[in-house]
Amino acid sequence: MxxxxxxxxxxxxxxxxxxxxxxxxxxxxxxxxxxxxxxxxxxxxxxxxxxxxxxxxxxxxxxxxxxxxxxxxxxxxxxxxxxxxxxxxxxxxxxxxxxxxxxxxxxxxxxxxxxxxxxxxDYIYRTEDLADLAGKGYATIRRQVNRFGREHVYTAEEITEENINEVWEFLVVWCEWRDCDSEPILAYEKEAVLFAVNHFFAIGLEGWIIRTGDTIGAISIIGRVNADMAVVHFEKALPETYPGIYKVITTETAAGLRKRYRYINRECDMGVPGLRESKTRYHPAYMVxxxxxxxxxxxxxxx
Missing domain, CATH: 3.40.630.30 (Gcn5-related N-acetyltransferase (GNAT))
Structure with a gap:
């Protein structure tokens, strides 16, 4: 070889x-x-x-x-x-x-x-756990999602050919907010997520949008790992404009996947302390x- x-x-x-x-x-x-x-x-x-x-x-x-x-x-x-x-x-x-x-x-x-x-x-979660946020372990996250619902009129919808261009426009705004070109890893991520949107249907991806009124505040991009597991490849939001919206896109994505996948893979934390804390807070079922x-x-x- x-x-x-x-x-x-x-x-x-x-x-x-x-x-x-x-x-x-x-x-x-x-x-x-x-x-x-x-x-x-x-x-x-x-x-x-x-x-x-x-x-x-x-x-x-x-x-x-x-x-x-x-x-x-x-x-x-x-x-x-x-x-x-x-x-x-x-x-x-x-x-x-x-x-x-x-x-x-x-x-x-x-x-x-x-x-x-x-x-x-990789962090692996039961889809129903992320969708329902039931029990004491999810009490804080559940309160944040409920607060968002009281403060904003929002809708969750799937990414389609009709709204994919809006997803692109949202990501341009997100990259400007994150200043993606300021750090190499963010620049790589910018290129990766824009490639995903440009070739969304050819790759076989799916995803969800959170709208407040007519404005997109968050998106998720999902792929298949196996017959029992989906993976969240990208999850992007504007939390400074919409506090708590990351929690909303996470639970709404899980709700959209629960009939087809038992587990959701939310990838690794790359050793980033804040990311590790966030992923642990959602109580993974197990790790790969x-x-x-x-x-x-x-x-x-x-x-």
């Missing part, structure tokens, strides 16, 4: 990934097709098909890493990926994004250390753990 044989993930690969993921369901948001195609300008996702499996890579700031194969269990292919990661990867050349592959690599290489990457654990292998460990235990 050679890294030069990997090819970039692009829109034309949608059906290939959708078909493969129906057979081999994913659990972490970073492996979803929508995430890869929207963030490709930042992470340079590439893939190769080998023996019925897909092997993914990403290259960020010139440093490449690889992921466990997605497909039938094939110990020889794991060995090939490990060899490739050792040759071409950076300091953390191999990542494991799901519990099944974690268990398998521990079985194949019991002496190989797997290091938990807490900053990239992420582990990585260091170059030193690969060379010590797999060669």
């Amino acid at each position: 050679r890294f030069s044989d990997f090819k970039p993930v692009n829109l034309d690969d949608r059906d290939l990934f959708w078909g493969h993921y129906r057979q081999y369901p994913q659990v972490h948001s970073d492996n979803t097709f929508a995430n890869m195609v929207c963030w490709n300008h930042y992470a340079n996702y590439r893939f190769i098909e080998v023996d019925g499996s897909i092997v993914l890579s990403s290259t960020i700031n010139g440093v490449t890493s690889f992921r466990m194969p997605i497909g039938p269990r094939n110990p020889d292919l794991i060995g090939d990926v490990i060899d490739l990661a050792a040759r071409e990867g950076g300091d953390t050349p191999l990542w494991v994004l799901d519990p099944a592959n974690e268990a398998w690599i521990r079985e194949l290489y019991p002496d190989l250390p797997l290091h938990a990457s807490r900053d990239f654990f 753990e992420v582990h990585h292998v260091t170059r030193d460990d690969l060379e010590a235990h797999c060669r």
